[in-house]
Amino acid sequence: MHLDVALSTLVHLLTTPQLLFLMTIAVPMGIFFGSTPGLGGKLGLVLLIPIVFGMPALTGAVFLCAMHAVVHTGGSIPSILVGVPGDGPAAATVLDGYAMTKKGLAGRALGASFGASTVGGLLGAVFLGLSLSILEPMILMFSPAEFFLLALLGITFIAMLSGNNFLKGLISGFFGLMVAFIGLDPSTGDERYTFGQLFLWDGVSIIVSVLSMFAIPEMISLGVKGRSFDPAVAAAAAGKSEFVARAAAEPVSPPARPMKVKVSYAQIWEGMWDVVVHKWLVLRCALLVAAIGVIPGLGGDAAAWMAYGHTVQSSKNPETFGTGRVEGVIGAETGSCAKEAGSLLPTLFFGVPGSSGMAIMLGAFLMLGLQPGPTMLTEHLDIVWSLIWALAIANVICVIMLVAAAPWIAKLGSVKAGFLIPYVIVLALLGCYIYGGNWQNLVLIAVMGSIGYMFKRHDWPRAPFVIGVILGPIAEDSLLKSLALGGIGFFFRPISMVLVALIIGSIAFYIYRSRKPALNKAAAVKQDLGKPEVKHA
Amino acid sequence: MLKRLLAISAVALAATAPAHAADNNIFNGKTITYIVATAPGGGYDTYGRLTVRYMQKYLPGSRFVVKNVPGAGHIVGANTISAARPDGLTIGTFNTGLVYDQLLKRPGVRFDLNKMSWIGKASNDTRALVVSKKSPYKSFDEILNSKTPVKFAASGIGSAAYIETRILQDALHVPIQIVPGYDGNEAELAMLRNEVVAQIGTANSLEQFVNNGGGYFALTISETNDLPMVPKASQYAKDDRAKKLVALVSTLSHIGRLTVGPPGMPPAQLAALREALMASLKDPGFLAEAKKLDLPIVPASGAEVEALIKQILNQGTDTVAYLNHAAS
Amino acid sequence: MLEGRILISGIMFAIFLAAVGFALTYAPDARLLPLTVGIPGLILTAVQLVKELREQHPEKIDPRDFPREVRMLGWFFLFVGGLVLFGFIKAGPVLVASYLYFAGKEKWYVCLIAGAVVAGILYGVFEWFLGLPLFEGLVFQWIYG
DSSP, X not given: OOHHHHHHHHHHHHHOHHHHHHHHHHHHHHHHHHHSTTTHXXXXXXXXXXXXXXXXXXXXXXXXXXXXXXXXXXXXXXXXXXXXXXXHHHHHHHHHHHHHHHTXXXXXXXXXXXXXXXXXXXXXXXXXXXXXXXXXXXXXXXXXXXXXXXXXXXXXXXXXXXXXXXXXXXXXXXXXXXXXXXXXXXXXXXXXXXXXXXXXXXXXXXXXXXXXXXXXXXXXXXXXXXXXXXXXXXXXTTTXXXXXXXXXXSOOOSSOOOOOOOOOHHHHHHHHHHHHHTHHHXXXXXXXXXXXXXXXXXXXXXXXXXXXXXXXXXXXXXXXXXXXXXXXXXXXXXXXXXXXXXXXXXXXXXXXXXXXXXXXXXXXXXXTTOOOSTHHHHHOXXXXXXXXXXXXXXXXXXXHHHHHHHHHHHGGGGSOHHHHHHHHHHHHHHHHHHHHOOTHHHHHHHHHHXXXXXXXXXXXXXXXXXXXXXXXXXXXXXXXXXXXXXXXXXXXXXXXXXXXXXXXHHHHHHHHXXXXXXXXXXXXXXXXXXXXXXXXX | OHHHHHHHHHHHHHHHSOTTOOOTTTTTTOEEEEEESSOSSSHHHHHHHHHHHHHHHHSTTOEEEEEEOOOGGGHHHHHHHHHSOSSSSEEEEOOTTHHHHHHXXXXXXXXXXXXXXXXXXXXXXXXXXXXXXXXXXXXXXXXXXXXXXXXXXXSSTTSHHHHHHHHHHHHSOOOEEEEOOOOTTHHHHHHHTTSOSEEEEEHHHHXXXXXXTSXXXXXXXXXXXXXXXXXXXXXXXXXXXXXXXXXXXHHHHTOEEEEEEOTTOOHHHHHHHHHHHHHHXXXXXXXXXXXXXXXXXXXXXXXXXXXXXXXXXXXXXXXXXXXXXXXX | OOOHXXXXXXXXXXXXXXXXXXXXXXXXXXXXXXXXXXXXXXXXHHHHHHHHHTOSSOOOOOTTHXXXXXXXXXXXXXXHHHHHHHOHHHHHHHHHHHHHHHTSOOOHHHHHHHHHHHHHIIIIIIIIIXXXXXXXXXXXXXXXX
């Protein structure tokens, strides 16, 4: 199992000052790019390529991998503190992470997020290393039929993520699917719902969808209510920490100063300990996502949401997700980070990028003189292992840096609402523009942002919408390809049948679950909140 | 005596001055935006970013900024370049395949390649057919003579690869079942999974796949000499329709990684840009970097590209009719 | 006055109605999936709309919220309009400073500083450091374009 190569490359990485230095500066860069909406790892990689150009192959590749590994961790910071997702997967973190901040649990959310990202990234790297030999047959087993069924499985999560608003959630999900259909039809090349606008030919980008559903409504809501704490929500969690009780007592009259988010290290450790408590969830999510990430064609966004969906589905009380369940943060973050490790594999071995970030990496590898392909396994095993270790080490460096800086980072959560709103709106609009390059996206976000605000205002679940937007194109594209390649018979292959069974099982499970008495729900929620009080220093 | 010496020196100096002295200081202190019609990363972006670094060197005092304007298969970027002010401060690159979009009068096209200011091109775009090693077909002839339709992967409907696949199907009567929707390298993966047999693409992009043993070059549609041992499509073109369409594809293949500006650029600016581009494409440093990036460089001047484009776009109506038939 | 919850249900119903309507004009292959999703969606939104209309015990709305919502949405559209017309670097700082002054009721010098910081970030980080040209705004495109 290449143990000797694995160990020697690790030692080399840890004992070469130049490499350590580069990994250490790559991490803050990754965090910066990840935390700015729309910039994302892709652009970061492109901008770093000229810097990396003259370096020897190993050095350059390690630097880029290290930066890319922590982008999602960076994205979790604004997601949790301000409710602004940096990219598609980050929106899953917003759902419960931001809710936790509103309950006064920002520190715990951050700790859980950092811990989960690191562990997820590490597990993904381990999975990568272990599966090197069985990789090729595994990738080749998945065809468009399986992609379609995987996408369908993800779509069934819409029901799961609707909480108590099943009908609204379903409509939200269907709305997401309809938005996904905007663009050129893959089977005929005809324009659908584009109304002559060229910028819509490629559809509505995930950044626009996610920012208009989460960031904009949050900012508008902040402007209306004047505070990030919702006293009702805080009162419900009263007894958990002293300053939440104080918040509950404050009158509702904007523009009130929001409560200072005092984040102590104790809270952060508590969050990280949560990751240990939920270790099986972390393991399951990491494996699920790394496996999906390995298969090019499903995409990184889908993988991260599948992890979140699985988290919700496997919990005792799915309908409480979105109100601040720490498992939600853990599942989402493990998912986002593990997928990057997974998608490294097809990039290296087939020259087929497993995600859009990997597409850039591929270009960078070629530029550095690395030829992706089966020869990587035979001639450049040391480079492969070095990259795997780089992913792991970068995650460790990242968590150390973030935990150390956490109290200062958390101050972001207590910035006065009035200051935050205009900055975030400009940043969100900027992110959409940078990502898509067309000013018309700004008008689109105005329209969708308004709808997003109304969704938030009237309790329409927004997570199903994101699932629809992400999985819709994959589902349609795969379905058409499957039918073109093999007709209906394509779906009767072994793996397809397993997936069909999973889908039916998933739906059945949900129906069975929704019959449980409400009492169980109250008991489980109490159990979650009834953890030992952490004394604040 | 001195006067005569001075006179002789003056004449000698004048004689050694370059014949077409474009004023390369014309962009001193100016910022030139180079528009790439794709998202960051990928072939066009890489070529573009490399090119501007060297053009900057040959236009002293200038600053180049790369702007990505993706969308609608390069059409948005091309529209943007075309609509820009023709003062030489906005130029860019897009897929040569947009020629098809103009010939087919695709909605959304707001550029006229005939009128744009051509600055030069960096490479060839040799179109070739790659067949999977896992398929039962060992040569193009076997595919041609197949009794059942052969599955070809293609990118989106309306893309250059799709149109060229249709040309093979329609004009060369190859029994093809096109499966569209494979973007980027997905088609190669599909070939490895034995879902499809073949795909048409740029020879340089597919080279690695072939070298790794995934497939072989079965046919080249271009008359360029990038793939000398591979049979040429022109051998199989029997009738007027086939000959004209293959000639169209072949001529287009000579223009890859183009650089162009909006219509109506003043001659001084255009000359300066053309000269700077050619100098860049021949610069030893540039060539070394390009080699390292595995980017083949086959330069041609703006004047040559302009002539080729005009030749392509002024095809007879019969060719356009053939193309319309193939693309429908 | 139309309650928000009825409005959003109505909007969703209208969206699905329009989507199905347009889908029917597309080619058979192109309209397959939009109709598969659109028609059930239309039914669901109709059910939801009826449910809202017949709601006996609607949620309590704070009457102070409505004018604030209108104001906030107005600011949002102003931001979008400003950025689209005048670009990020010029409109960004002005919009941020204006919001802080008028809506946030901050002191004028605080607004100016905030505006300057925004300008600094937009220009310094994005245009200068990252080399990413930002949108100049339709007005300036028209003047200089």
